[in-house]
Amino acid sequence: MIVNFWGQEFKVNIVLGCIGAFLLAIVASMFGFGGGPFMVPLMTVGLGLPMYVVVGSSLLAIFFNTVIGSTRHYQFGNFDLVFFLVMFPAAILAGFIAPQIAKRVSPVWVKRIACIGLLILALNLLGVF
Numbered sequence: 001m002i003v004n005f006w007g008q009e010f011k012v013n014i015v016l017g018c019i020g021a022f023l024l025a026i027v028a029s030m031f032g033f034g035g036g037p038f039m040v041p042l043m044t045v046g047l048g049l050p051m052y053v054v055v056g057s058s059l060l061a062i063f064f065n066t067v068i069g070s071t072r073h074y075q076f077g078n079f080d081l082v083f084f085l086v087m088f089p090a091a092i093l094a095g096f097i098a099p100q101i102a103k104r105v106s107p108v109w110v111k112r113i114a115c116i117g118l119l120i121l122a123l124n125l126l127g128v129f
Contacts (some may be wrong), residue, residue, distance in 0.1 A: 006103075012047050020046055036062065051110045052102035059095055 001014040016101035020042045043054040073079045
């Protein structure tokens with residue numbers, strides 16, 4: 001399959017993508033973790049897509065989960081409307097700006113920045129700081 005994204009064409013093996021996504025969904029469902037950290041390598045290494053396309057695709061994939069999760073939290077009274085109204089437009093704007101930046105930066109640096117961000121997040125979740 002040929003994917004055209006902002007004037008650039010990429011050849012993608014759709015069969016490999018579907019089989020890989022199906023298997024990752026099964027494993028993620030069995031063990032109770034999100035498949036995002038595994039979908040990104042599948043799309044970059046397996047399908048050969050550049051990082052700026054993969055990031056946008058990942059955001060689209062989690063969009064629906066976020067909408068449903070936010071709706072349920074709202075129904076249970078665990079929802080901060082002011083925080084939502086600040087973060088939602090910022091996330092939409094970043095979704096347009098970030099691929100443009102990533103397109104102009106070396107893919108190695110994009111991956112390094114992503115690794116640093118994940119490391120900071122992991123350390124924060126572990127209570128290190």
